[in-house]
Amino acid sequence: MGNGARAQQKRERNAKSNASKDPKSQLKTNEAAKNVVCQVCRQTFLLTVREPALLQHAENKHSKVR
Numbered sequence: 008m009g010n011g012a013r014a015q016q017k018r019e020r021n022a023k024s025n026a027s028k029d030p031k032s033q034l035k036t037n038e039a040a041k042n043v044v045c046q047v048c049r050q051t052f053l054l055t056v057r058e059p060a061l062l063q064h065a066e067n068k069h070s071k072v073r
């Protein structure tokens with residue numbers, strides 16, 4: 008089982024080098040994916056949303072506001 012100890016060490020090393028990224032990176036990814044926010048109703052859109060979809064949202068929901 009000497010291998011196990013070695014693997015454990017490797018894992019700890021990886022954990023250390025990833026520590027700065029790992030836990031938050033997923034959150035950041037999730038947030039980044041939704042960083043298009045309607046300023047009127049705060050609805051979030053995926054970053055990949057297309058402009059027509061945003062315009063459509065604005066027209067459907069806030070045509071009077073603007």
Ligand SMILES: [Zn+2]
Pocket residue numbers: 045046047048049050064065068069
């Ligand atoms: Zn809106």
